Amino acid sequence: MSYKKNTFEYLIPRPVEIKEVEGQFRISYDTKIVLLESTDSSDYNSALILKGYIEDKLGIRLEITRSASEEDVSKVIILDRSDDIKEEEGYSLNISDDKVIVKARTKRGLLYGVATFRQLIALGGALIPACEISDKPVLSNRGFYHDASRGRIQKLSSYKKLADLCSYFKLNQLQLYVEHSFLFKGFSEVCRDDTPLTAEDILELDEYCAKLGIELIPSISTFGHLYKVLRTKTFEELCELDDPRDSEFSFDQRMQHHTLDVTNEKSFEFVKKVLDEFLPLFRSDYVNICADETFDLGKGKSKELADREGVGKVYVDYVNRIMEYCINKGKKPMFWGDIIVGFPEYAKLLPKDVICLNWGYSDCEKEDNTRKLADVPVRQYLCPGVHGWRHFINHFEMAYRNISIMCEYAGKYHAEGLLNTDWGDYGHLQDPLFSIPGLIYGAAFSWSGVSEETEINRQISRLYYGDREEELMSVARDIGMLEGNSWDQLVQFIELIRNRPAAQEAKEFYGRLKVNEPAENNKRIDEKLDDLRLLITGVNDEGKALINRLLLFAEGQKLMCRALYQLGCKLFDKAQNHDECVRIAAEIETWMYHYKKIWRITSRESELYRVEEIFYQCADILREQNVNLIIK
Structure with missing residues (x-):
């Protein structure tokens, strides 16, 4: 079993200098995280972050200890504060067969060196290729x-x-x-x-x-x-x-x-x-x-x-x-x-x-x-x-x-x-x-x-979303580009209609939205959603979460475009399909049920009620048979 391509090319941000050397460091049950005496009490948190990450990703629970010198220990991950690193947030990361040494002058530099090592774990598991990395930021x-x-x-x-x-x-x-x-x-x-x-x-x-x-x-x-x-x-x-x-x-x-x-x-x-x-x-x-x-x-x-x-x-x-x-x-x-x-x-x-x-x-x-x-x-x-x-x-x-x-x-x-x-x-x-x-x-x-855009999207797909096909960001990008009308346009139109404007004013506003019949564009979105479905078993938890959100929100995007189109037919062209309007209204309400569940995973109630009010007002207008009740 071998690494796909070059492990180091997926690091984000890309380090200033990477030198590959012979060897591999193996994380095992008896590996220790060692804080040298040069570190202070705040650096213990860096060790804890690394320990938690290794346990989460590899299922291996390492011990943290201290040592006076790196010379007396092996099979260790060493955290060291050193004035040899001149840059405020710079660090070095040296990996060999028996040691990993993260060295920095400051607390932040040490955290960043640990972050790079964590990314190597995400990419290579418990078998990390040997290297010598030197790094510092462009902007402070x-x-x-x-x-x-x-x-x-x-x-x-x-x-x-x-x-x-x-x-x-x-x-x-x-x-x-x-x-x-x-x-x-x-x-x-x-x-x-x-x-x-x-x-x-x-x-x-x-x-x-x-x-x-x-x-x-x-x-x-x-x-x-x-x-x-x-x-x-x-x-x-x-x-x-x-x-x-x-x-x-x-x-x-x-x-x-x-x-x-x-x-x-x-x-x-x-x-x-x-x-x-x-x-x-x-x-x-x-x-x-x-x-x-x-x-x-x-x-x-x-x-x-x-x-x-x-x-x-x-x-x-x-x-x-x-x-x-x-x-x-x-x-x-x-x-x-x-x-x-x-x-x-x-x-x-x-x-x-x-x-x-x-x-x-x-x-x-x-x-x-x-x-x-x-x-x-x-x-x-x-x-x-x-x-x-x-x-x-x-x-x-x-x-x-x-x-x-x-x-x-x-x-x-x-x-x-x-x-x-x-x-x-x-x-x-x-x-x-x-x-x-x-x-x-x-x-x-x-x-x-x-x-370059395709390069960073490929790196994000692999490193953050665990996508070995490296396609997830490309598909997500394509779905976003297939937007017909935008959310703010629906909001502005519903808020206008809510105030019962003159028919000519409403029609002129609607014309500026440039609403098109959405069937063909929605079909292209469906094709991209199927691409996501094929990727879902080959990504990590972050990738699955993104795909599931994309599946839900793309359906909402499609529904909104259908709703806007039917609203135009209903209010201005008189060629309305009332059955289709009622069907879309019901689909909006069902979609909102699932949207609210997703919202509540990460967010407080906050102004969720205002968002759902826009959708429900849209559904109410779609169901309304008397257009004169909607506009003057």
Whole structure:
């Protein structure tokens, strides 16, 4: 029995230097994990992680011990702290017939060396090829940003698994996006229909991340994107716009509103209170104040001020107040850069050491914004995305291209880091498992540079999903590319119909969606789903979980396209097939039953009810025979 191809070519991220040598290390019942005296107490966790991994993957329970020297022991896996490794997060991994030696100068470096050895176990089992590996990252700050607000709040156990994954692929920062989804004091009205994060959740996750070498950085909306907060009676007076509660909840409107009223001093008191309560839960020296997409600024209560001083100046002045407050509390601010790139001259007015999170999500993203900020200059992270938001299934090909481009710009313009984003627009319909390939793209490229798409997909299929055919990611990519209409289009259309628009307005909106008869495209999806079914017995547990999610979500995608098409026939063409409409309605309800079971495996109830409401309203319209009750 032999290794398929070269075991080392599947390592993610790819190490800087790999030298293959003669020999093989055999993990056996009497193998020991040895901490040399050079290590400290925090390195015991690295030994525990390795021990747990070997027991899980191989069924072999090793013992951990300490030794004064590596000379006196054999058949061991040695963890060693050494100043011979100069880079902060660098490591060396030397494997011979009788020893494995992981050497690093820092705790993180040791964790990363252990991670590489764990990957060799995943690829080779208990028989590991001998080698000499030397490694270090291209970017010093490598992060993942996960939306924990706009629909889906996961269970604490799920966030811990996310941290495990980040550490395994050598990411060192994690942020959870919070708008309204933390149980602040005085937030009883905000959270009464939700399942928010608590102080204990954050404290426990922060501790868990620290053991994995991950900095959990607080991220909290302090300016824009406060739709749910400012629609409550408790906080509505702080809203830039009058009467923020004058319409029912809308996923689409939440993407556009609401912004704090900068002319009301109580708004700043609100921001200070939130920061005072949130920041002490984190050991990080950083805080992301967000301050992005302040679309309402200057359009309501601050209009007079904005007309007089300019929207850009009003924005920078208020952000400066928030940043100075954070700095006085000993925190280094980060903020999203979408507003400041429009007014780069004002960037010079910001505190010197703030970090601008420069996001761009196009698969052909231009370098203009990165160059503008570099010219100021402003410290910046480049922020691409995993492209799952607004879809049933992530667009893996978009994620690859977007992340690749932004990693290249990060190198060209000397950015300080990469923060790869996973947003939850329109209720966070997509399953969190679909974001893992994008997470891996970002981890791989920020550590060792960009690789070719088919190569990284083949590596992910083999290493992470255990697919010896190396085809799983290729099939998943193809399924995502077969999307007809997107989830946000259904949401926008249902929310429009819910308001009973004029027939002509509804018809024009529907025309912009470009809905086609979906039978042929759905048939192509079915063919790809059969490819998945053939792969399912040849993958590991992670691969099976991905395939099962793809099978379910692709069926949801097909159903939605059928529903949108029949809605158009029903509402506008008058050539409706009522029996087909009723049939689709029933299939939607059955699909939602299974979707909710999957949601509840990893996530709290959070806003699941809002997602199902869209589907059920769609089913109700399909069943309705009197079109006049639906539109004017």
